[in-house]
Amino acid sequence: MAHSPGVTTVTTEQSDILALARAQVLENGEGLSEAQVLEVLRLPDSVLEELLSLAHEVRMRWCGPEVEVEGIISLKTGGCPEDCHFCSQSGLFDSPVRAAWLDVPMLVEAAKQTAKTGATEFCIVAAVRGPDERLMAQVAAGIAAIKDELDINIACSLGMLTPEQAEALAAMGVHRYNHNLETARSHFAQVVSTHTWEERWETLRLVREAGMEVCCGGIVGMGESLAQRAEFAGQLAALGPDEVPLNFLNPRPGTPFGELEPMSGPDALRAVAAFRLALPRAILRFAGGREITLGDLGARRGLLGGVNAVIVGNYLTTLGRPAEADIDLLGELAMPLKALNDTL
Template sequence: MSTQVPASSSRWQSLADQVLSGYQLTREEGLEILNSSDDELLELLAATYRVRQKYFGKQVQLYYLKNAKSGLCPEDCGYCSQARGSKADIPKYRMLNEEKLLEGAKAADEAKAGTYCIVASGRGPTDKEVEHVASVVEKIKSEYDLRICCCLGLLNEEQAQRLSQAGVNRINHNLNTSREYYDKICSTHTYQDRLNTLKVAREAGMELCSGLIVGMGETLEDIVDATFELRTLETKSIPVNFLNSIEGTSLEAVDELDPRHCLKALCLFRMVHPSTEIRIAGGREVNLRSMQAMGLYAANSMFVSDYLTTKGQAAEADYEMISDLGFEVIVSGHEMDASTEAPELAGQTESC
């Protein structure tokens, strides 16, 4: 009986060898990953895991998200339950007060998350809202060993500087899709507006967190283009969201994802961004379903909380999944036993 390795196997392992040696994938190779046969998926994941393991070992970073301002948004992003024109049944409220945001920081710390994400709906914050968030961040930094990532919409230079001075480590502002496809999902601001916010955040000294949403009707080429745009931006953290079609939004009828496609997308991001934090973000429970754990063979980060207006998986299930993989949760650079009993996350009903 022949023991020759199938061509597909050697192809992905060879590509991993090249990436581990410093090679940068081409767009054509990125498309090959997304177009690969389902029969190759395990070998693709095995090759991708070699890259993930070199830079992150068995570590998993956890993020905790707080929806600081919900709904009431003038933008028309088609995927978002908080958008103008959305009929989704969601909580709507102005910016949370200091007490509520500090409660979120406490919950993040108890959940063993290394990063606390403060997210607010809207085109962009007022100067008063920026000052409020900055003041709260300063108090959080004095009480907890947490990294802070803020997602507040479009920012100007002065706002970015104030957030940086307060101790915000990262600004999240997702590209969401490719430049070519962007006007198909939003008409009230442009792709360039998003790039401009990332630019002022970087100039203010903060790291960039930016990713995309897979499954909005884009082509495979659009996914690859967004992946390579993020490489140009040298983002430190990339959240990969998978569309969770919410009733009442303009994309409510879009349902084109399966777990295998989602895993291939995660492999693409790891191969293009070998040393960058890749986070499995919104929609993982809905789209990866029983294959969620396999995503961590490519990604090294995930949310342990609800999202903005949708519920996430229970923290206990996340911890069990990480432990079952033989992986370790890393909190502020220190290992944590992933089998640790999950904290009570009562009251976290907001999601994104």
Template sequence: MAPDAAGTASEARRLLRAAEVALIDERRLLDADELRALATLDDEHVPALTALAHAVRLAWCGPTVEVEGILSVKTGGCPEDCHFCSQSAQFSETLPATPFLDIDEVLSAARETARTGASEFCMVLAIRGPDERTLQRLIDLVPVIEAETGLNVAVSAGILSEDQARRLADGGVHRYNHNLETARSFFPQIVTTHTWEERYETCLLVRRCGMELCCGALLGMGETLEHRVELLGQLQELDPTEVPLNFLNPRPGTPLQIRRPLGPLEALRWIALFRLALPGVILRYAGGREVTLRDFQAMGMTAGINALIVGNYLTTLGRSPDEDLRMLEDLQMPIGALTGVI
């Protein structure tokens, strides 16, 4: 082996060992410098990185995997210009708007979700934020879904006021999703109709009003390694219960349609880094995993993931829930509801 390669391997082992001590023995979070160093390890060290992330996940969260189903209850026609999203009304040939689904359609989807063994059902709306009618419909639906299915109900309805957040919390919403998507310094290249700070403020409101915060990321939009490390620091600061990890699946008609999906090895590296940065979080496989990871999907489950969306996504299709449930059975990972490490 060449001296340089030996030196690199030795340095990689040292970095991985230092991270293991910090996260498992000392139970402290890694800082930006430590994460950056791990992010720049050569590809040949990705299996060691994922093995460490899996050990950290087991040490902090245990073996349980949380399963969730999601439903777009109001699709398309969104006034915002999130460049990755096919539901924006600002781009050419994106999805036609459909009205709020009726209660029977929502309940039917919740029952489908419950049959997969899921514990969480999330209603998602393509809106900037809810108007009074929309908010009241959501508040009316939550107890009905809970009573009919026994599922915890989550909502994703955009930017909230404090009064709206409080009413959703009082109405029984278990978890509220509001993604940062990307680092503060990269966000203006992806969204211009609202600011990263507006998203961050809603995330703080969600926590303050007593709902669990689900705050995710979307990788593959052209952000750099530095942007990703910056985002990890911002998520550490926000301390969400759940982080859904999405991979860009380029949508026709959107400004990001020409981007290529991440490669599977890079995706695995970043799954591991999200776990190492956020050791106690519910780290959920979300959109784009099928087209990004392809045959590597089970490997993500041993790289730090401990939750997944089963079945279809908001506007695209996922693989069969049976395939995911078989994967979990084969990995001997039990299914159950999770909550954040306090």
């Protein structure tokens, strides 16, 4: 059969992976394997809409229509001793970010502003290898002050933990702890050299043992191959996190990854759908880099392609969409905000 110039032909194998995913993931709730995720990541643009539609069906079937909204605040910014190559908060790079601390009243005000958007999660983040005594004390004071003022789930992202620190955070009432694996184990050494993938995994084990929910994702578009992107999805599926924040590299000046090109919109959307098909029941959260990679239209397509949570407002060192824009978009899509009592 003749084909028109420029038209991509969908092979039988490519049709097969979509049919398999429909039966395995949508009907049975069983996530795709690493090899199957790789097949999805290799699908051509001509079937992208079909792929996104399937991922949305999976999200609706296994997670429901609600969207969890979260705001984040940096308690301690910059001056980090680690060399994560994507991060302008590293003190080892010549980036414009300088070290700064917030006080407790600033944390409380940020939590109040986050709650006004309808968010149920407020995440306190610090740019550190792991929390020291001063940081733990400040987090404890901040959490107590927030809980005195309003009703919102509090999450933390404070780097690598000891068993005692994990227990202490759980006792403070931390609902969920974020510690990203960032990328596939086989690619990790090209992203970070000052600590190991295994050290991060150990912190995640401690978080779960302490009784907190596990939030773990990473960044796509950091020079990994498609096979490594699939590997990463498989490793997250093996971990079984409650939440997976999916970031897209936003190259930061002065960092080793500052000259990398942002990934294309279609590649980013394929990643969104593939991670949903690997993790059918997880909270899959749109996080950093979605604005530069996908724009407004892409945000809509992602929410109709497997995503069921968003970070609203700004990120740690980069600007996000106005919170009102995301909330309005969810209203247009008839996606209700998850209520606080549904997250406890």
